């Protein structure tokens with residue numbers, strides 16, 4: 001790790017590595033700092049990534065790291081805790097970034113690709129099985145759980161929609177209402193038409209037998225048998241680094257329910273702090289791996305264009321023109 005880079009990429013998931021690849025191939029000096037906890041880490045396989053469907057999530061990232069270091073980018077394991085605009089313009093470093101272990105580095109531009117945190121419903125047993133047989137995304141896991149008995153844990157007004165969506169993959173779906181509002185008459189008719197059972201009552205825990213989910217236990221003591229539990233997490237962007245830069249965040253809502261927080265950005269990944277860019281789940285809660293990587297690439301090109309403009313200003317100033 002050097003003292004200065006054109007770009008420091010914070011986060012080495014698919015968005016960050018794709019951005020870094022584009023920038024290092026554009027002959028920018030690039031450092032990727034990565035805390036090493038990509039969102040899909042608990043999952044055994046990565047799906048819906050054309051050409052790599054079924055790979056282990058880590059395999060894509062290991063290949064990405066090898067590709068960017070092959071072009072001369074640096075990668076360090078660590079967590080960036082803060083970044084500060086130095087106020088300097090021109091081609092001098094504009095941001096000071098500090099890592100948790102006390103190391104620091106300067107950059108002309110910062111690309112934040114730190115992803116999001118999935119905040120799970122507070123039901124005992126869910127967290128331990130997250131990404132295995134506690135799932136949220138039918139496109140990531142639906143095929144693997146096709147035709148199995150699935151229970152959807154209701155925690156908000158989108159529970160009915162989630163149950164209807166998973167019905168595409170299994171005919172054996174039960175919606176446990178838990179903390180979700182009562183379905184209205186139309187929703188009850190829809191659930192019934194699709195053969196989706198609706199059970200009222202709160203869940204008290206996940207029942208596991210021989211390291212497999214046997215069902216969802218209710219406070220009443222009843223067991224709703226199933227092989228996997230579907231949840232709707234709240235998506236949250238981590239905030240220490242974001243707060244240090246005073247980046248704005250926004251809340252996404254669906255049917256009046258908080259889906260999660262994100263950093264708003266322009267289509268090019270630009271934020272309300274000049275020189276700071278975002279890509280992937282930190283700004284798009286719904287981006288899957290392929291979309292996150294694509295966003296990283298697109299934002300990488302925008303960062304390079306931004307740097308080119310600054311390089312041009314400097315070249316003109318060198319010729320006595322401003």
Ligand SMILES: Cc1cc2nc3c(=O)[nH]c(=O)nc-3n(C[C@H](O)[C@H](O)[C@H](O)COP(=O)(O)OP(=O)(O)OC[C@H]3O[C@@H](n4cnc5c(N)ncnc54)[C@H](O)[C@@H]3O)c2cc1C
Pocket residue numbers: 010011012013014015016033034035036037038039040041042043045046047048049078079080081113114115116118130131132137139140141238241279280281282287288289290292
């Ligand atoms: C259980 C599960 C299974 C999934 N399965 C699939 C699937 O099969 N197919 C699919 O397309 N999508 C899947 N997804 C979605 C997928 O995980 C995301 O689309 C993808 O990870 C987003 O990429 P990203 O680069 O934005 O963020 P991430 O992949 O989360 O990468 C962010 C990186 O930044 C690091 N980081 C965070 N903060 C800091 C910091 N301050 N300093 C340094 N580094 C930091 C993190 O440790 C991490 O390595 C799944 C998600 C989950 C939760």
